[in-house]
Amino acid sequence: MRERPPGRSAAQAVLDRLREEVARRDRSLGLTEGFGPFFAMMRAAPTLVARLEELGHRMNDELAAVLAEETGTVPEDPLPRVVAAQISGYHSLIFGEIGRRVTAGERPDAIAEAVTELLDAIEEMLGAPMLGYAVREERPCSE
Template identity: 55%
Template sequence: MGLRERKKQDTVRRIAETALRLFVERGFDAVTIAEVAEASDVAVNTVYNHFRVKEDLVLPPSEASAGRLAEIVRARGRGVSAARAVLDRLRGEIEQRSRTIGLSPGFGRVLPMMLAAPTLAARLQDLGQQMVAELADLLTAETDAAQGDPVPGLVAAQIGWVHSLLYGEIGKRTVAGERPDDIAEAALSLLDAIEGLLSDQVLTYATRKDA
């Protein structure tokens, strides 16, 4: 990575961290882009060059992607089903205390701020729906499902339910002030319980046969 790219990444990180601090302190709706720019020591246009809309400062597309579930499933190896790919990824993220799954330090202050902002709460809800829709499209294509076949969409919805339920549990415990290690232990137990309830049809659907 060249010096110019490193400086760009440093700027993006500084803006995002500054914005998040201000949002947590004062509330998302109470802080303007101009105030974020001033506190970050950059021009307003610089903020918009890196973040298309204000919500991207909290939920950047690179991290909060509508293609998350589809990307996980698309990257699975031979002999791995769609549901197994997602379950394994979620377990790995929990064990690593990943920011992606909401287990990073300080998230207990960030989540209430997000839920209190109508546009962020709506974006989170839309994101979950888009994830399921993109996964359903992928499963339809991979299994050569007939037009109107409901199964790919139903399987995608179940996988999306697992993803959403796990995030909800982590979020609830985070807001309650539980320690990340305790939250992770509870999340893994919940994931085990969920897997035990999923049918064999869901757990084996779209198992990759090629390498």
């Protein structure tokens, strides 16, 4: 999200990144043949699941702090936290869908197609306030 180009909102940048990763069947998403058994083993380890949840909460908090910084709001302002929670929510939804399908033994191409449809639905349901929040501004060149 920090590397997004001018004119891109935080929410749109995350959606764009997810789309790119799905399109190239990125290994970090688990979109590889044979990932299902490994993923099932990970989900069966309570300590690993707890650690992943903790990381998710930490990422949400850090995203809220970055959004507050970028929009110039005070840390107590609820809006950066609300936007961060929305972004974290659809990010989690995508990863959950991939995990469900990988565990069911679906092939990466079929998963990618379904997840792309899910991304389309998410983007369609996000309103202008969400897609217009924290739009990266053009930065003037320093001389």
